């Protein structure tokens with residue numbers, strides 16, 4: 001049977017690549033985004049996909065968007081995320097709250113909506129998009145590292161609460177990804193050289209690397225994996241001693 005998937009923040013960047021990979025693998029995809037026109041444009045390029053408009057922080061909009069998908073999702077990819085850069089002493093509470101609201105509360109709202117529908121259907125799978133910032137906070141990353149480590153724990157909690165009812169929940173932590181919200185950062189050749197030089201695999205990651213991890217985690221072979229974080233970073237989070245040698 002066709003597997004049904006909803007991807008939040010699916011209109012652009014990594015989310016759009018995840019939608020494309022899922023559609024190519026035969027999933028029926030709901031491309032959910034606060035930018036409904038962009039969601040519909042992305043969906044129009046993919047076989048069988050539909051565009052869904054919702055801000056993930058608005059529970060009523062999320063419910064309406066899931067209703068309009070017209071099927072119970074087997075997979076939710078809680079991918080929508082934002083970052084507001086700035087040192088903590090300079091952050092406004094509004095910016096701090098907004099980042100927690102979209103990355104963490106928005107993921108809760110969409111995962112809750114998905115789980116309520118998955119339970120009577122025999123189960124399903126939640127995947128949240130965290131970041132290596134959940135392990136190593138980036139200076140100037142504001143609330144983003146706190147939001148992403150909160151999301152990691154949230155998905156683990158879904159895993160332990162609903163595993164017995166057939167729901168798996170995992171996260172994927174992308175590293176230095178050449179695309180999406182980081183595209184402007186890596187437009188600078190100097191930054192590209194420094195960052196890719198620090199990655200044991202010797203290159204930046206791509207949205208396709210992240211999409212491949214989604215397909216793997218949702219594959220039948222990964223069916224015993226739940227409550228886990230799959231770090232897709234070319235090895236950089238373990239490269240402290242490599243990158244800071246004694247001499």
Ligand SMILES: NC(=O)c1ccc[n+]([C@@H]2O[C@H](COP(=O)([O-])OP(=O)(O)OC[C@H]3O[C@@H](n4cnc5c(N)ncnc54)[C@H](O)[C@@H]3O)[C@@H](O)[C@H]2O)c1
Pocket residue numbers: 008009010011012013014015032033034035054055056057078079080081082102106129130131132173174175176177178179180181182183
């Ligand atoms: N690009 C990277 O380097 C990188 C690295 C690690 C983790 N991530 C994470 O991957 C995910 C995707 O990032 P990206 O780089 O593709 O970002 P992006 O900015 O390119 O795309 C994000 C998408 O989410 C949508 N969105 C934002 N807020 C929303 C809301 N409230 N409701 C619904 N949709 C909303 C946007 O309209 C956009 O289409 C995010 O969770 C991000 O934190 C990205």
